[in-house]
Amino acid sequence: MAKPGQSSFRRILLSRLLLLSVPVLLLGVYVTYRKARSTLLETARQNLIESAVRKGQNIQQAVDTLKANLEIARESVELQSPSPGADQEFIDQLAQQLPTLIECVQLSDIQTRKLVASTCGNQAIAQKQPTLWPWQRSLLPRNRSPIYVTALLPQKPSTTVGTNPKRTDSTHQLPLVFSAPVYNAEGQLRYALSIQSSLVHSQPTKRRSLSGYPVVINQEGTILSHIDPTRIGRSIVQEKDRGALKEVLSQSLDGQQDSLHLFSFEREGVELVAGYTAIQSPMTAEPNQKWVILSITSIESALYGLKDIQQVLLVLTCCLIAASFLATLYVARDLARPLEKLRDYALHESDLHSTDRIPRNFKIREFNQLSDAFEGMITRLRAWAEELETAWKEAQTANQLKNEFLANTSHELRTPLNGIIGCLRLVRDGFCDDREEELDFLQRADDAAIHLLGIINDVLDIAKIEAGKLTVETEPLDLRKILNEVINLQAVPIQQKGLEFHTTDLDKVIPVRADPAKLKQVLLNVVGNAVKFTDSGNITINTRIEAFAETSPEVSLNNGNDRGEIAGSKEKKRERLSLPSTGDASTDSTSVTPSSRVVVTVKDTGIGIDPTQQPKLFRPFVMVDGTTTRKCGGTGLGLAISRNLMSLMGGNITLSSDGDGHGTKVEISLPIIEHSLLFSGDSQLSNDVAQMFESADNNAEDSNVISQ
Known part of the structure; x- marks a missing residue:
């Protein structure tokens, strides 16, 4: 039963069509008149x-x-x-x-x-x-x-001028x-x-x-x-x-x-x-x-003749309005009749599980399709509701991660800033007893500033990654040299925490193609995490060379200092052929085939990670335990940046752990290049750099064990 103030679809359709067609018709007549x-x-x-x-x-x-x-x-x-x-x-x-x-x-x-x-x-x-x-x-x-x-x-x-009788007017x-x-x-x-x-x-x-x-x-x-x-x-x-x-x-x-x-x-x-x-x-x-x-x-x-045009346009307008009214009646009837049948069915069939079929024999294909759509509407609505609920939960989770990231980052930024301000004010106000104490406070301010710079660099890197603008400059280099630099940089924190540090023999040259600064950033992040989340026990770094068969290469690398671009995000399918270790066997790097890769493993005896939380660690802003990260510091961006950097350089990084309290193992892999490229013209290295690498091979220091 229709409520007061409501009208039928047919009447509304008729009135709307007339309201649309008549003004358009009059406007066309007016435009024609103005044009004439x-x-x-x-x-x-x-x-x-x-x-x-x-x-x-x-x-x-x-x-x-x-x-x-x-x-x-x-x-x-x-x-x-x-x-x-x-x-x-x-x-x-x-x-x-x-x-x-x-x-x-x-x-x-x-x-x-x-x-x-x-x-x-x-x-x-x-x-x-x-x-x-x-x-x-x-x-x-x-x-x-x-x-x-x-x-x-x-x-x-x-x-008038003159008296000429000819001029009479x-x-x-x-x-x-x-x-x-x-x-x-x-x-x-x-x-x-x-x-x-x-x-x-x-x-x-x-x-x-x-x-x-x-x-x-x-x-x-x-x-x-x-x-x-x-x-x-x-x-x-x-x-x-x-x-x-x-x-x-x-x-x-x-x-x-x-x-x-x-x-x-x-x-x-x-x-x-x-x-x-x-x-x-x-x-x-x-x-x-x-x-x-x-x-x-x-x-x-x-404008002579415009009145005749007006009369013609007037007669033409009256005829067109009459024809438009008749056409609108016919169109409104054909459009409203199928909808009225669907309405009658919906009013008389209140049971959604009724066996009666919806009317289908319409002349208009779209109304037949509408009838078919009614049958699957409930199912689709339920599926959509489930999807919306899932999306809502994911949005809440993402929002929570963002909030945690902002809270942790603000804490990480505030702590070194407070240290810098405090140390500088002590030196400025003259509270230091001697020059040595001033230098100590200045060193503390410098360390805090370096830490603060690292946090800001991480934020900038993740912003570049999300914008798709992060690039790397690859060149042939010796992985052993980068590992030695990272180990030397982490030696002091390891000694301060009283941890044992084990590493394999790094006397052999390991030629890879990578960005030196970016690779060093990844290694520092991984080793730094191991030191940060390990209170007691040991940290082990070893390398091994393994062969693999790559079915779909993802990274295109050229000789020289060119950029490595990501060709896709699919995992490489590798078939492991052998597992020699650089510590167990004296594998000559010159005999490594082009299909080999080096795997750097960083293993610690730290707090460990729940296996259910491990897939989330490589997402930006994700922290498994907010209280732990708040205690140890960090923004949750390091692993996400590291995975993107390794992908850009043609490598990969993985993480595994047996659970809470069982430590963590991180593996970083890179393809190995020909040994001769390190010192050939294609590598674009000078003779002095080559001699530096040879001297480092002969005089490498033994860094197998570092303990307190």
Whole structure:
């Protein structure tokens, strides 16, 4: 029975599918609409930029045409005739023959400043200054046109210029006056020929038209042409869009051609799209200035056709929503029906050991697989519970080991530090009676510092091991020499504890390939543990050479001082062929085959180790007896580091004990190399080092027994 506030799976599935599909559908429609709008707008912008470029080219072409026609007209013979009637007739013909719209053509006398002939009444369209041109034709500059161009801007926005009856509206804008000098037959300046023409035809753009209407702004920011005559002659700083217009002026003067949006340049609140470019100013008084040409149209014209797209998208959206609803109903039914059958089975079959089978005949493979999974779920859950319990116990054990390691390490660090601090303060404060006592305290501080350094090195080594960055530098060496150094270093602690020390004859050379420092570290750790955990009895060190057959080599070693890398962690399968002892038989090291190995055995009569705890000793941070290790000192890292170092050098280390109180035996094995490699060039040893080894063979001291 359903509880209040709950809903069926089918209803939830239906609602979720609709909530997912409908917004995605609407989002897709919206993205399509925005994409169509941006595409139309981008097309309009490109067209307006091209339109502005064409308008600028048309203005420049009209100016060049008028200049060329005026240049031809001023050289005409009729203008040099003294007959006034001929001048008027020529001017009338010139006004009709010019290709552009001519509003007025006038011929005025330079000296008297009176009109000689005119096509637009008796009012002069421009004041002629005799200083514009030289009085003699010969003084005209050859590299500059004598035609003078000026613009007629109205004093008031609504004022029109001239009295030409052809100009009945304000669509013809940007009136320019072209003036040229006329010389008589003797080369004397006589007349000024002037033509007034409007270069811009400004009319509101039609719908669907992306050409736009022109707007001309000079470099000073004055509007020379606009669809609204009241704005002609105004500065752009008086416009509400002055920020955008200043940016257009700056960019176009830099040679850029682009588009922008204006919002108050035509009417308040009307968004406009404009493309702009710049042309060279045709006015003579502005030789190095430019005009900005804008082609402007409304946003409705730029986005013409978007409403049709909106209607199509609206109809398409309604159809898609209806289709999505029907498809969701069908999908929800097919998905919910198998689940409802499984629900009915679970509600009516409360006995987990029931013989009734779960419904399986579904069209959907995943639901059939779900039915099969129900049968094995309990078994897997029980197995997982057992695994989790085991993992939890292991995690608790690991956490306990970490805590014990931290406690022991802090104790091991604090003890030598306290000794160092105490000894140094006694020397510093002058409590020593003589120099010998000072040296004694300093020696104690030095011993504690060395001990502290060893603990820190162990921690750093185990960190390198866990990070996989511990490496060794192997080279051919004499194992006997390393053993003698270790025995000499442990002689004092052995004598202090009153232990007997036995060793075999170490006069024979034992050639191996290993890292001298790392091998010495391993031997010191093993022998040091034997001394540390043996209160009475003896410690025995012996060596033996045995042959073995290696089926899967784990370490790759090269000649010279190269690195030995671990190739795997599997145990080597060795078949022991013979067990000769270096103490019992005089085995010549030169006869050792490449498949032989040396085994160094360190045996003590110390506290021993429980056999059940022995496999854990080579794990980091593991201590079999915390109280014992706390008493004897240590961090539990030595054996773990030693095993990793031996693996890197191609050897092995094992530990065995008969139990508590029966002592411990540790065996360290390394492959033996050819005896000649110790002194050959391949070993990379100098002749002096070889002679040192030979001298050590002849003068080795007898260290068989060391006792108190």
